Amino acid sequence: MLTTLRRCLGRGALPPDQAAMLRARLVRHPRGLVPARAQLAHVEQISLFVRNVEKEYGTVAFVADFASVPAAVTEYLAKQNLSSELIVAPHPELLALPWADRALLRWRVGRAEASDVVSLQHAFAAVAETGTLVLPSAAERPTTLNLLVETEIVVLRTSRVVGAYEEAWDLLRAERPGLPDGGFMPRSVMLVTGPSRSADVEQMLELGAHGPHRLHVILVQDGAAAAPAC
């Protein structure tokens, strides 16, 4: 196939200096234009993120610290009149939560199955530009939690809200050390913006297609200094 392409392009393989230039571009991965709307002070990025999640039919709740997450989950489920059975991502930050205080919640840790109704996921980061959650797959962040349930609740630290997609890529590159040259990508990186929907019936938008009907973000205020876990 490469030979065919070169014939059509009217040349042989690229000369070594040109190939080296292209390789250097891959390594440098220069940014294109980052819209001004994403380039804000961090506090404003957080409020832009919240506005965009709500614009895309998601909901957001703020909590002061991780210890308050179980209460926020219970409160949300009660308000929505939802099942109090949770499938929880095996992420250290979620496993360390004081679940015992919430006797009414029943929870299981692992990947989601078809019978699961509500999931509690951990966000790697989020992009303010469009209200987008960044959910890379990992042993502690199964992808099925984003897909099989009717309601997905996502825990996100405020320090992990960035302005643009490019900043999220740089976080991934920086925090998966030992895997240079593009090898830093996990099996899957899902960028999730609001709950599942379809406009296939008469081009009218309806929420709740194959993925979750509801997407709720619990924003944990952690200042800017907190060290990321993974």
Place this chain on the structure above:
Amino acid sequence: MLSTSSAFKRDASAALADVGLQRALERTKPHFQHRRTAAVAALPEFEQLREIGREIKDHTLVNLDFYLDAWAEMVERAGGTVHFCATAADAREAILGICRQASAKIVTKGKSMISEEIGINDFLEANGITPVETDLGEYIVQLGHEPPSHIIAPAFHLNRDDWEARFRAAHKDLPADRVFRERRDILTEARGELRQRFLAADVGITGANFLIAETGSSVIVTNEGNGDLTQTLPKVHVVLASIEKLVPTLEDASVLLRLLARSATGQDFSVYTTFSTGPRRPGDLDGPEQYHVVLLDNGRSAMLGTEFQPMLRCIRCAACMNHCPVYGAIGGHAYGWVYPGPMGAVLTPALIGVDKARDLPNASTFCGRCESVCPMKIPLPKMMRHWREREFERHLGPPSGRRNLALWAWFARRPTAYRLTARAASLALGVLGRKRGRFRSLPLAGGWTAGRDLPAPEGETFFARYARQSRVER
């Protein structure tokens, strides 16, 4: 997929007379346009992004051999397999091979126009494997045994009653007297029916909006989540992608993603934009055990280095057809192959031959709206003109067309004769049509007047008026 593009004129006439289709077009046509306009207006940098996007694609295309090589190396490093396929038949065989190795009985599918191009559904069925479309629009057209009529809204031509009728006929396990009160009920039923298929599937096939050389990733964008279920649950994930989907880096993909959803559905971003890189990693609790990319050429490399190369920039957003007066009047099926509208009028002749699709580049008013909304700034009208030239050079059109062009050329090269004739015709038509102001029918112009009236000339030619006004101004 077999083409019926050679019957375009017949099928376009039938489409104009199709009451259900006209109802669907009338209702849905403006939505996409309004939503795109609003999304573009909300991003001041949109025009600059178009320019940068075009540069990224042009840069990738002239170095496509390098980037494909780099990409394939990264796919293999992540534990995936690349199947290079020159033709549709090669791609079908590659997919069948993967399915057989997995002893697959059910294959779920995310939306992929290339899968229509290679006709994979019929092929799998003929080989005893059941393909299940999972995008709602694709699912309903599969139930109706018809192709999609739009590249991002497959069921653009259907009305709500069509959905209900097809669901009743297909979902026999549900009570026959159930009522669909609102559109949501249709979605709920589809979710329930397809959920079982997602869980039962042995192989999931998706398309790809982009392939990324830096990381060896494939990218899909969906709103429903069906593509993600398709590529997460079965033990084998097959990505079906064509060579021009390649971009160098994640940053380059980010630029194009900012353009894609806004141009397509008028969203700022699709609900699910997913980057897949290789199979499940050690420790992962879910995800496929195998990751294959079936990479298809099928005539695209032959467009490189020709006047049609810019068409390979296309990111399949459908803005061109959403803004096309011809598509808006006849819908997608009349175009007769996978890709309708202006992008199809350019791409179809390149992929199946201009001899089989000569009417498509002619089915344009050259109003230029397609080019003006194209996020990749593809000069679609200019390329349709190139196809018209090739069609003429190869004598593919009817002899009457050549005779009329020869007649016109004779006059065009003789200005005095042209002006005299035009003046006489315009005077005569002006007198004849003075009363009504328009002609319902005219001898030798039945093809025109069948669809609309011809306004009567005022009696004076453009040249005459221009000369007169110039004199006055002086």
